[in-house]
Structures are given as structure tokens and as C-alpha cells.
Amino acid sequence: MIHQYKMNGYNIVVDVFSASVHVTDDLAYDAIHLLDTGMGEEEAEKALRKQHPEASDEDIRDTFLDIQELIKANKLFSKDVYQKAAGYLKQQSTVVKALCLLVAHTCNLNCSYCFASQGKFHGDAGLMSFETGKRALDFLIENSGNRRNLEVDFFGGEPLVNFDVCKQLVAYARSIEKQHNKNFRFTLTTNGVNVTDEVIEWANKECYNVVLSLDGRKEVNDRFRVDKAGHGSYDKIVPNFQKFVKARGDKNYYMRGTYSHYNTDFTKDIFHMADDLGFTELSMEPVVTDPSSPSALTEEDLPILYEQYEILAKDMLRRERDGKPITFYHYMIDLEHGPCIYKRVSGCGSGTEYMAVTAWGDLYPCHQFVSDPEYKLGDIWHGVTNTKLRDEFKECNVYSRPDCQNCWARLYCAGGCAANALHSTGDIHGTYEYGCKLFRKRMECALMMKVAEAEMAESKAASEDAE
Amino acid sequence: MERIKTLTETTYQETQEHGGCGECQTSCQCGIANQACEN
Numbered sequence: 001m002i003h004q005y006k007m008n009g010y011n012i013v014v015d016v017f018s019a020s021v022h023v024t025d026d027l028a029y030d031a032i033h034l035l036d037t038g039m040g041e042e043e044a045e046k047a048l049r050k051q052h053p054e055a056s057d058e059d060i061r062d063t064f065l066d067i068q069e070l071i072k073a074n075k076l077f078s079k080d081v082y083q084k085a086a087g088y089l090k091q092q093s094t095v096v097k098a099l100c101l102l103v104a105h106t107c108n109l110n111c112s113y114c115f116a117s118q119g120k121f122h123g124d125a126g127l128m129s130f131e132t133g134k135r136a137l138d139f140l141i142e143n144s145g146n147r148r149n150l151e152v153d154f155f156g157g158e159p160l161v162n163f164d165v166c167k168q169l170v171a172y173a174r175s176i177e178k179q180h181n182k183n184f185r186f187t188l189t190t191n192g193v194n195v196t197d198e199v200i201e202w203a204n205k206e207c208y209n210v211v212l213s214l215d216g217r218k219e220v221n222d223r224f225r226v227d228k229a230g231h232g233s234y235d236k237i238v239p240n241f242q243k244f245v246k247a248r249g250d251k252n253y254y255m256r257g258t259y260s261h262y263n264t265d266f267t268k269d270i271f272h273m274a275d276d277l278g279f280t281e282l283s284m285e286p287v288v289t290d291p292s293s294p295s296a297l298t299e300e301d302l303p304i305l306y307e308q309y310e311i312l313a314k315d316m317l318r319r320e321r322d323g324k325p326i327t328f329y330h331y332m333i334d335l336e337h338g339p340c341i342y343k344r345v346s347g348c349g350s351g352t353e354y355m356a357v358t359a360w361g362d363l364y365p366c367h368q369f370v371s372d373p374e375y376k377l378g379d380i381w382h383g384v385t386n387t388k389l390r391d392e393f394k395e396c397n398v399y400s401r402p403d404c405q406n407c408w409a410r411l412y413c414a415g416g417c418a419a420n421a422l423h424s425t426g427d428i429h430g431t432y433e434y435g436c437k438l439f440r441k442r443m444e445c446a447l448m449m450k451v452a453e454a455e456m457a458e459s460k461a462a463s464e465d466a467e
Numbered sequence: 468m469e470r471i472k473t474l475t476e477t478t479y480q481e482t483q484e485h486g487g488c489g490e491c492q493t494s495c496q497c498g499i500a501n502q503a504c505e506n
Contacts, residue, residue: 013471021474028471066471074480075473085483098493149490337503340486341479354493366495411479417495454474 002036002077003408004029007448008314014447016408017082020075021335023451027055031063032076041068082411086345086397094390095145098349099136100356100367103128103165104157108193109233111224113258113287113295119157121358121371127162128359132380133169136357139380141180153187155356155367160194170206187211189256191225192237192244200247209252212241216257216269216284223262224295238277245279254281254329260295261287264304267312274326283329286438288420297434306441313445317452330439331446333412344398347414351377351393365393368419393418396428403431409440 001016011029013022024032030051034044041064048060070076105126107119119125140150152173154166166188173184185208192212203210214237215221222232245253255273259266266284273279286305289296297305312328319325338344348354351365358370361380369375378385398404398415416439420432482504491504 018478018480019475020478023469023472023474025470063470070471070473074478078478082479082483085487095489097489147489151493334503335475336477339491339504340482342483342487343491343504344479348494353489450474 001080001406001408002032004033004036005444007310007444008452010448010451012444012447012451013076014408015070015076015078016411017080018075018078019335019338019411020070020078021447021450022070022076027052027059028063028066031060031067035067035077082341082345083399085342086399094143094352094384094394095147096140096143096353096355097147097149098151098153098354099140100153100155100354101128101133101136101159101169102156102356102358102367102370103133103154103159103169104161105359106161107156107158107191108161108227109158109191110226110228110230111191112226113224113260113289113293115288115368116157116370121157123371126359128165128357130165130168130172132357132359132361133165134172135361136380137169137173137176137184139383141176141182143383144182148181149183149185151185151187153189155189158191158193159188160190160199163194163199167202170202174206185209189213191233192240193227193233195237195240195244200244203244204248204251207251209254210244210248211254211256212244214238214241214255214257214273215259216263216266217272220259220263220269221257224258224260242278252281254283254327255279257282257284258287259284260289261297261301262295264297264301265308266305267308267315270312270326270328271315280326281329282326286435288423288432288435302434302437305438309438309441309445313449317449317456320453321456330442331449333443333446333450335450341411344411344414346397348417350418351390351396365389366419368417369422392428400429401431402429403433403436407436407440409436409443412443413439 003014003016005012011024011026013024013032031044031048034047039047045060045064067076105120110118144150159166170186177184186206187209188203188207189211215225218234221234225233227233257269259269263269270282270284273282286297287295313331316326316328354366355377356364356367356370357380363377363379363384364370364375365377375389376386377389384390396415396418398410401415404410404415416431416436418428420435421430422428424432
């Protein structure tokens with residue numbers, strides 16, 4: 001399977017099952033397309049001559065020779081040989097390597113679009129005790145097998161509402177990690193309201209990454225991200241985040257915004273965060289909500305969103321050329337050292353190697369399943385007792401999703417998000433088609449940027465040689 | 468311009484032999500493609 005598209009003046013051909021990305025001239029682009037329609041080479045040659053009367057016989061012959069070489073090298077029209085790899089990681093003895101600790105089922109903001117119903121997950125408010133958190137960390141170590149890197153996310157609700165317990169849990173983990181030959185990596189996702197000097201110092205010492213929630217422009221952020229009295233949070237959180245990021249130096253962080261039907265011009269929010277606020281690590285995610293909600297993205301929004309993603313990619317290339325790059329998380333793609341094929345077919349690991357722990361110690365496949373009793377896996381004292389459900393998640397991969405079978409981007413997304421699939425189709429093996437459309441567009445943009453960056457590197461090297 | 472220029476050297480097939488250690492970061496769609504393999 002291949003995928004061909006044109007963007008920003010480039011003809012790009014993606015070979016789905018080899019990971020090869022090719023840039024071609026018009027002649028080769030059309031020749032590959034003719035072969036992809038099922039034509040034999042002789043027939044394709046004739047058709048190509050008609051399409052390109054300006055091309056010489058030699059050019060046409062050489063084009064097909066080049067294509068044949070790539071086919072022989074398994075870099076074009078390569079076959080799908082990975083079905084066995086699906087499930088390999090998950091068929092190994094079940095290990096848990098990451099936990100999302102919902103340390104606070106409450107929040108100091110009242111965002112109307114919150115998937116967790118303002119932090120309470122459609123249930124009671126509550127805070128995780130140190131004893132429960134400690135048991136969760138012990139559960140993780142006990143069930144992590146020979147995995148050395150263990151990840152723990154402080155999440156909510158707003159985790160900093162329960163900051164003392166976060167600190168105690170990190171101290172506990174640090175006190176036991178060496179004896180178990182483990183490396184704990186903590187991350188914090190926060191709305192910024194309770195970010196103090198003490199939080200900054202602690203997070204910069206202990207947290208491998210921090211995710212800072214901000215939707216961009218003041219009027220956009222304050223439409224949804226309001227406090228209990230209905231006041232916007234922008235003026236409160238932006239100075240906190242700026243101080244946080246400045247103190248963080250070169251450690252990982254990213255600004256994580258949500259865009260909705262109200263700001264389909266979301267690149268303006270990204271550029272505001274970059275140009276006016278000084279943030280360089282950025283992410284803006286499409287809202288996933290009830291389709292009847294006025295904030296829900298619509299089919300009519302799609303062409304606008306596609307254009308926005310292209311605007312962003314081209315602008316990021318300009319910034320790179322100007323020596324002031326920004327990072328957009330969905331455009332970070334490592335073509336040479338990316339994940340192995342096992343990871344690419346098996347996805348995020350929710351429900352198997354990654355789980356969410358509620359403040360009361362219950363286990364769910366991930367933070368987006370919390371509060372749905374059908375999806376309770378067990379608890380941190382008795383482990384996974386609903387093994388049937390865990391087995392169902394083990395089977396979640398690109399080969400178990402019928403909708404993925406004809407998708408060129410499936411080895412970049414690994415089948416998508418089980419929670420989004422459940423909420424949009426009622427089945428964790430379904431696909432959230434709207435999200436798929438946006439994902440494919442983002443991948444086209446990310447790959448185009450790689451092509452442009454390679455071209456930039458080449459011309460830079462050439463000009464250095466000339467000097 | 469070159470007729471066909473291939474940007475990538477590594478193929479998925481090559482990761483089939485040595486991959487599968489499971490030490491990489493958990494990813495939440497962010498997205499599989501953006502993480503570098505830790506090994």
C-alpha cells in the first residue's frame with residue numbers, strides 16, 4: 001500500500017509497510033500512481049506517454065527502472081508482514097509499566113468541556129491519600145516485570161490541589177527505586193492555578209515532563225477555562241506558566257491547548273503562545289465532545305482545519321529558517337529512530353501496560369474510562385480481577401480494527417485511541433473517524449516538513465561546500 | 468531535481484529483529500510517531 005499527495009510544491013509518496021518516504025518529480029509521481037491503479041508496466045508506460053508527451057522515451061524508461069529498483073528493495077509497494085507482531089508485546093506475560101494517578105477528583109477550575117466533569121469523573125469529589133498512592137507505586141513495581149523505566153503521571157482533576165501527597169509519593173518512589181532497579185519518571189499535568197515557587201522547584205527537580213493547560217488567546221482560553229465564579233483563568237495562569245517554563249531551562253514541558261468549533265483558526269492561538277507569550281513547545285488538540293454540543297467540531301469545519309494544519313507546518317518551516325523554531329507535538333516525527341514495529345501495531349498500551357488509578361485505588365484502562373463501572377479492571381490491592389476486560393484491551397491493535405485496514409497512516413497512529421473509539425462508536429475496536437481525518441492531515445504535514453527540512457539541510461551543506 | 472529521492476534509510480522490517488523491548492514511553496494520541504526508540 002502506498003499514499004501519494006502533493007503539498008507545498010512537493011510530490012510525496014509514502015510506502016506504508018516499509019516506512020519509506022519518497023519525493024519525486026511529476027513523471028515518477030504519475031508513473032507510481034498508474035502502477036498503483038493495478039496497471040502492468042507496459043500499459044502504464046503507454047498511459048504515461050499520453051500524460052507526458054514532453055518526456056523522452058529514455059526518461060520514461062529510466063523512471064520505470066528506478067521504480068523497479070525501489071520495489072525490489074522493498075521500499076515501494078512493500079507487503080504487510082506484521083500481523084504476527086500485533087499482540088507480541090501484549091502476549092508476553094502481562095507487565096504494567098505506567099500509571100496515571102488521579103490524585104485529585106476535584107479541581108479549582110470549572111471548565112465546561114472537561115471530559116472528567118470538572119475533575120469529579122461524574123462521581124464524588126475526593127483526594128488520594130498517601131497510603132493509597134504508596135500502594136499504587138508498590139503495585140506498579142510488583143507488576144512491572146523486568147521493565148526498568150516506570151512512568152507515573154500526576155493527573156486529575158487538578159493534581160496540585162493535592163500537592164503534599166504528590167511530593168510524598170515522589171520521595172517514597174525515590175527511596176525504593178534503586179533497590180528494585182527501576183527508574184521512575186514522573187510527569188505533572190496542571191491547569192496552572194496553584195503553580196507556586198515551591199511547585200516549580202519541586203517539578204523541575206523531580207518531573208521528567210510537565211503538561212501545562214492553556215488554550216491560547218485570552219478570549220479563547222477564558223471561554224471554557226473559568227473558575228468556580230465563572231471568571232477566566234488566563235490572567236492568573238499565564239504569568240505562572242511563564243515563570244515555570246523560564247525556570248525549567250532545557251527540561252521537557254509543553255503547553256497543551258484544546259480547540260473547538262469556536263476557534264477553528266487555532267493557529268492564531270499557537271502563534272499567540274509562541275510570539276506573545278514566549279512558549280516554544282506546543283500542542284493544540286481538537287475537542288472531543290458530544291456532537292450535539294455547540295462547541296463540537298463539524299464536518300464543515302474540516303476544510304478549515306486542514307488549511308490550518310498546513311498554515312502551521314509552513315510557518316514552522318519559516319521559523320526554522322529564521323533560527324527561531326517552535327515544536328508542535330503532532331509534527332514531531334522521527335523517520336530513522338522511531339518506535340519499532342511492535343509498538344506501531346500495538347498502540348498506547350491502555351488497559352494492559354498502562355492504567356489509571358482513582359483516588360480510592362480502583363484501576364481503569366486509562367483516565368478517560370474512569371467512572372464507567374463496566375470498565376473497572378480491579379484495584380491496587382487485588383490487582384486486575386477483570387481479566388476478560390484486560391484481554392479485550394490486549395487485542396486492541398491495528399489489525400483488530402476493521403476501519404484501519406485501508407488506512408495509509410495506521411503504522412503512524414497504531415489504531416488510535418480506544419476511549420475515543422468507544423465514545424464515538426460504542427466499541428473500543430472501532431475508530432473515531434473525525435479524529436482519523438485530522439490525524440492523517442497532521443501526518444501529511446509532518447512528513448512534508450521532513451521533506452522540506454532535508455532540502456534545507458542539503459542546500460545549507462551545498463553553500464558551505466561552495467565557501 | 469532527482470527523479471525519485473528517498474528520505475528514509477531505516478525500514479520497519481529492520482526493527483522487527485531487535486524491537487519489542489517495551490521500554491519506550493507510553494504514548495497518548497502524544498501519538499506513536501513522535502517518540503524516538505529509547506534503545
